Amino acid sequence: MEFCPSCSNMLKFELPNMGHNSRLFCQTCPYVCYIEKGVKIKRKQRLVRKEIDPVISYDDMKNGPTTEVRCPNCSHDKAAYTEMQIRSADEPATIFYWCLNEKCRHQWRED
Template sequence: MVAFCPFCSNLLFVEENTIGRLQFTCNVCPVFFPVKRLITYRNYYKLKEIDDVLGGEEAWKNVDSTEARCPKCSHDKAYFMQIQTRSADEPMTTFYRCCNPECNHNWRD
């Protein structure tokens, strides 16, 4: 597939020629290349986990704990950290992690 003009390196555009077929055409040079097959691409990007966004396991070391009920296991204590996720005039977002080592559930307030 030709995406750029081999002479001037400009991006080639898809146009319909006089007989109704598609072709790649350069807007600068008098160059065209016929489209010989259907060209499609699909990219599926993996979403980041919440721990990756917060800094991973290292970010949860040396944080304080507070009395907060875990929504998953109903444990009464949780670690917490506050991060400014929005603009400066918005309040900070508080992230929690359950103190129960069997649970380790993350949530935010």
């Protein structure tokens, strides 16, 4: 949707007619903008995916409270945990677990 730079009304689209290109025109003033047939790409920009930092790191978790719960990955019997309210207030909190086995460090959650 484009607007007229002189009177700020919405421009109308007109299909090519009698050898003229497509155009956008204003119904209230004489403004006309012809539309070119081809699109020119001025430069290509490569998108780079940013690294995502965890909200809770493993170092924060291993110094926190622990509980005896079995890891689903390695069956280790101790895990660090934290509880967060990630949904609305009337929903139960989510518990995040981290396996304390140094070789595993598996993370899971209970909703």
